[in-house]
Amino acid sequence: MSHRIECYFDCSSPWTWLAFEYLQQRTRDLDVTIEWKPILVGGIFNTVNPSVYQSRETPVPLKAAYMRKDLQDWARHVGVTIHFPPPVFPVNSVKAMRGAWLAVEAGCLVPYAREVFRRYWTELADISQDEVLAPIAEGVGFTREAFFAGIARQDIKDRLRLATEECVARGGFGSPTLFLDGEDMYFGNDRIDLMLARLAR
Helix, strand or coil, X not given: CCEXXXXXXXXXXXXXXXXXXXXXXXXXXXXXXXXXXXXCHHHHHHHHCCHHHHHHHCCCHHHHHHHHHHHHHHXXXXXXXXXXXXXXXCCCCHHHHHHHHHHHHHCCHHHHHHHHHHHHHCCCCCCCCHHXXXXXXXXXXXCHHHHHHHHCCHHHXXXXXXXXXXXXXXXXXXXXXXXXXXXXXXXXXXXXXXXXXXXXX
8 A cells, every 4th residue: 555745844954854864764665655845944933833942042951962962863873964053043944945846846856955955954054045055956957047036936935835834734833744644743853763653554
C-alpha cells in the first residue's frame, strides 16, 4: 500500500534541515510519496506560537546548552554540518520560501531546498539576500531573471501564504510539521521514526 507524507517546512530552522534529510533517508526504500509544502514559520509563530520569541529573549541556560549539543548530535547522525546560530538569526526567509514554491512548480524542490539549507546552516550565508539566492536558483536550472520574476508572481506569494495558513488550520505550530496519510500529525525531526513505526504497523 502506498503512503503519503506531507511536510510543511521552512529553511530557516536547523531542525527542519535535519528532518528534510532524515525523512528522505528513512523512506528511500519505502512505498512513500513525500509532498513538500513550503511555509513561513514566522507567520505560524505570530499566529499561534509566540512563546518561541519569549524563549529566545529569556533562554534557560542549561536548556540552551543541551539544545546545542542535541543539534550537533543529530547533525552527525544525519550527515550534515550545522553551525548555530548563524550570524543572521532569525533570518527573513520569505524570498527563499517563495523560491521553494517556484522549485515545486519546476520539479526541482529537493536540490533547491537542500542548497538553501546548506548555504544558511553550513556556509552561514544570509539567505534573505538576492546575491545569495541567485546562484542557488541558477544551480537548479533557473535563470536569475526567471527566478526573481517568479518569486514576485502573486500566485507564488499566495501559495506560500495559503500553505502557512493551512498548516495552522490543521494543528501545526512550527517547522517541520508532517502528516501521514492526511490525518496523523507529527512535529519535529525526532518524531520521524515514530511516524514510520506507525506506517509499518
